[in-house]
Amino acid sequence: MAEYVVEFGRDGGRVEPDGRLDAPAFHRNHEPIWAALEKHLAGTTGDVVELGSGTGQHVVHFARHTPGLIWWPSDLNQRHLKSIEAWRVHAGLPNIRSPLRIDLTDPDWCPEMKSGQGPTVLAAVFCANVIHIAPWAVAEGLFAGAGRYLRPDGKLFLYGPFKRDGKHTALSNAVFDTSLREGNPEWGVRDISDVEKLAKGAGLRLVDVIEMPANNLTLVFAR
Numbered sequence: 001m002a003e004y005v006v007e008f009g010r011d012g013g014r015v016e017p018d019g020r021l022d023a024p025a026f027h028r029n030h031e032p033i034w035a036a037l038e039k040h041l042a043g044t045t046g047d048v049v050e051l052g053s054g055t056g057q058h059v060v061h062f063a064r065h066t067p068g069l070i071w072w073p074s075d076l077n078q079r080h081l082k083s084i085e086a087w088r089v090h091a092g093l094p095n096i097r098s099p100l101r102i103d104l105t106d107p108d109w110c111p112e113m114k115s116g117q118g119p120t121v122l123a124a125v126f127c128a129n130v131i132h133i134a135p136w137a138v139a140e141g142l143f144a145g146a147g148r149y150l151r152p153d154g155k156l157f158l159y160g161p162f163k164r165d166g167k168h169t170a171l172s173n174a175v176f177d178t179s180l181r182e183g184n185p186e187w188g189v190r191d192i193s194d195v196e197k198l199a200k201g202a203g204l205r206l207v208d209v210i211e212m213p214a215n216n217l218t219l220v221f222a223r
Contacts, residue, residue, distance in 0.1 A: 021083040046123030052130040056084030074102040107144035128159040135186040147202025170215035
């Protein structure tokens, strides 16, 4: 899996003594993201995996609003995993599990998903700001795992910038896309149609596209 464009904790942001990191984006987007998720998760119970949890702040916010859901955060970066666990302990919420180390280039995601030490049937999967800062193989593994682990009524939520019909939705996204591809040609803002093809191969279909602030979208997939 590719390294992050900016690794939290090495971008000049505050690091708490216990390892908790702070992402400026969290303070900007956690409320609109939750509003998008709540539309589909209200009244739902079961297990939810967050892929690429970063600092761990989002999963704490979501868990506070959903006592009926068990949240399983995850990441690949060791510094992020430490922060996620520190935020989990700091929050003291009973419905957040210790983070899983998931490599999305592996369609199985992690050994715990098969060993019984992790969740095996998921009510939902949430992933924010990952597939455009990683090789396409990450998106392929993400959908392969979601198709395998989501229960019949399960949902997959993808948040971030996307192209529509080959076109950017804003000039700022086009500039961002260019900068990503110049840094790594395997990265870049993905087109919704290409993501839909992956979903179809995993037995999923796009059921909702939610407009978000800052020219982002939340894509919702279901069986």
